[in-house]
């Protein structure tokens with residue numbers, strides 16, 4: 438019988454730098470090709486965790502397995518890839534030099550370099566030195582390096598950094614294509630609206646503790662209604678059991694689980710309250726981040 442191997446297993450990882458405890462008992466698993474996002478404020482330990490997974494940092498406690506093998510076994514690197522930030526690039530080498538180095542260490546073919554570079558769109562500038570690359574070109578070279586070995590697990594530190602909207606769309610599409618081809622992706626990002634577009638599976642790192650959530654399960658639809666009598670409107674909706682998130686000026690924010698917006702319009706209309714405008718929003722990664730980390734709300738217009 439064929440036993441399906443876990444793609445990534447992170448078990449009880451703890452790490453301190455001197456007296457500062459950065460990660461506490463972090464555990465999670467990725468069982469199938471999908472995109473999982475790691476989110477947390479600056480200094481929350483995201484890079485430390487990714488570096489531990491890639492065996493660049495040794496944890497104080499805990500164990501990592503990639504495709505059923507310990508991450509200390511060099512063989513896992515044939516099926517694993519880690520895209521770090523552009524500080525790992527050598528300015529005085531060309532893009533091709535970087536790819537050739539990986540290909541020779543991993544015993545890949547020259548054809549693999551060409552295929553990866555064509556796929557990402559780096560082929561036209563591979564013979565230029567990295568010192569001549571823009572931020573976006575460096576990011577694309579890092580991506581080409583990351584997919585060269587057709588990894589089963591791809592870990593990415595801020596892959597959406599420094600990309601213009603056109604390239605951000607390309608990278609998003611690439612990530613979704615890779616998942617369809619059987620790659621599991623763990624990525625850290627500060628770009629919460631980009632995360633919302635590729636996954637609802639988000640892990641939040643807060644004070645070294647990990648909280649894994651499926652945002653789809655938490656998804657709430659809310660409506661901001663502009664009404665002529667907000668106080669009365671709030672009272673009527675509350676009495677009808679509708680959850681009012683807040684009232685600011687003449688705007689009421691209501692969250693809906695099973696009630697329909699038409700019921701709300703009817704309730705208000707029956708009492709002579711006019712809805713002058715309304716806007717629908719869906720609870721996403723950014724809203725969850727604010728709930729957890731208390732970021733200030735966007736100013737109400």
Ligand SMILES: Nc1ncnc2c1ncn2[C@@H]1O[C@H](COP(=O)(O)OP(=O)(O)OP(=O)(O)O)[C@@H](O)[C@H]1O
Nearest residue numbers: 454455457459477478479480481482483484485486
């Ligand atoms: N080598 C090190 N020695 C001492 N402290 C370190 C070291 N590396 C990281 N730290 C500290 O550990 C904490 C977590 O850092 P880490 O870089 O993992 O966070 P991060 O979430 O990736 O941050 P950012 O979003 O800013 O990249 C920070 O307080 C940082 O100062």
